[in-house]
Amino acid sequence: xxxxxxxxxxxxxxxxxxxxxxLKQNRSSQAVKNAKQVTFPAEGTEKTExxxxxxxxxxxxxxxxxxxxNKERVLVFSSRGINFRTRHLMKDLKTLMPHSxxxxxxxxxxxxxxxxxxxxxxxxxxxxxxxxxxxQDLYMWISNAPHGPSAKFLVQNVHTLAELxxxxxxxxxxxxxxxxxxxxxxxxxxxxxxxxxxxxxxTPQYHPKSQPFVDHVFTFTIADNRIWFRNYQIIEEDxxxxxxxxxxxxxxxxxxxxxxxxxxxxxxxxxxxxxxxxREIRLxxxxxxxxxxxxxxxxxxxxxxxxxxxxxxxxxxxFVTPAEQKPLHVxxxxxxxxxTKKKLKLTELKKKIRMKRKGPR
Numbered sequence: 001x002x003x004x005x006x007x008x009x010x011x012x013x014x015x016x017x018x019x020x021x022x023l024k025q026n027r028s029s030q031a032v033k034n035a036k037q038v039t040f041p042a043e044g045t046e047k048t049e050x051x052x053x054x055x056x057x058x059x060x061x062x063x064x065x066x067x068x069x070n071k072e073r074v075l076v077f078s079s080r081g082i083n084f085r086t087r088h089l090m091k092d093l094k095t096l097m098p099h100s101x102x103x104x105x106x107x108x109x110x111x112x113x114x115x116x117x118x119x120x121x122x123x124x125x126x127x128x129x130x131x132x133x134x135x136q137d138l139y140m141w142i143s144n145a146p147h148g149p150s151a152k153f154l155v156q157n158v159h160t161l162a163e164l165x166x167x168x169x170x171x172x173x174x175x176x177x178x179x180x181x182x183x184x185x186x187x188x189x190x191x192x193x194x195x196x197x198x199x200x201x202x203t204p205q206y207h208p209k210s211q212p213f214v215d216h217v218f219t220f221t222i223a224d225n226r227i228w229f230r231n232y233q234i235i236e237e238d239x240x241x242x243x244x245x246x247x248x249x250x251x252x253x254x255x256x257x258x259x260x261x262x263x264x265x266x267x268x269x270x271x272x273x274x275x276x277x278x279r280e281i282r283l284x285x286x287x288x289x290x291x292x293x294x295x296x297x298x299x300x301x302x303x304x305x306x307x308x309x310x311x312x313x314x315x316x317x318x319f320v321t322p323a324e325q326k327p328l329h330v331x332x333x334x335x336x337x338x339x340t341k342k343k344l345k346l347t348e349l350k351k352k353i354r355m356k357r358k359g360p361r
Contacts (some may be wrong), residue, residue: 078130
């Protein structure tokens with residue numbers, strides 16, 4: 001019985017295999033019949049009637065067809081101790097730059113030279129490093145690893161994409177246009193920063209994660225000795241600009257020759273550290289408090305000063321009546337009880353009644 005069962009199973013499996021082979025042959029023959037040849041015509045050429053009648057389909061060549069030559073990668077990460085706003089700003093920059101890479105937060109005890117090793121491990125030649133101090137001050141390093149140069153900024157007035165809720169929108173991974181203020185070409189320190197910004201924020205052509213469209217603009221403007229960053233969408237209808245976000249202000253501190261160190265090429269004379277700024281605010285508040293105390297003391301002294309003596313008026317004491325003179329000696333014992341005539345008569349009657357009741361002895 002067991003042998004018969006095995007034979008039946010083998011026969012069924014062979015039948016199923018033969019049916020599958022026939023189905024495959026039929027599908028391949030139909031695909032060969034319905035197959036159409038696809039061609040990519042050169043630019044400027046028009047379709048011919050023979051191509052339309054035959055099975056040949058002419059498709060325009062892809063826009064992003066090309067080799068990815070500029071293989072610059074940007075490492076975007078931070079130190080420990082950053083707040084939620086900095087974390088969201090990092091996330092926004094990563095979405096805007098498809099050629100960026102992320103890494104874990106760096107320990108505070110590690111020195112900044114370690115960042116060059118991290119860039120080498122991650123195969124990145126550019127770096128944006130956010131350094132947090134005192135849980136309230138945010139510094140941003142932009143560096144060309146590992147040879148330099150590098151620049152240090154104080155980040156102020158940070159507004160993220162989720163916080164702004166702007167009406168603009170752009171395609172994720174699209175390549176941006178970089179717009180710089182004309183002041184960047186006048187001074188040497190700003191020309192160096194311009195070159196760093198173009199190499200870091202511009203998405204390389206034909207990058208695998210990028211889209212072959214240009215629909216937003218990064219603007220870098222100089223005002224009040226600071227660099228203001230804005231992101232705008234290009235509207236197709238009238239080529240007007242609508243802000244998307246994020247937005248932040250970079251206050252330059254120093255530019256170094258090396259990566260995260262080395263000799264200083266430029267130092268901002270207008271920069272004031274946030275510690276000094278907070279100290280000045282405290283001193284101003286203390287000065288205000290001192291002024292208030294001085295004003296109070298001056299008022300008290302004026303009140304104590306003798307007022308001018310006016311000539312007395314004769315008619316002031318006309319209606320003044322002298323007060324009753326109170327005795328100087330004060331009686332501490334209660335005065336004796338004085339009996340009235342009525343009370344004396346009553347007491348005498350009471351005594352007589354008692355004597356009558358008791359009788360003679």
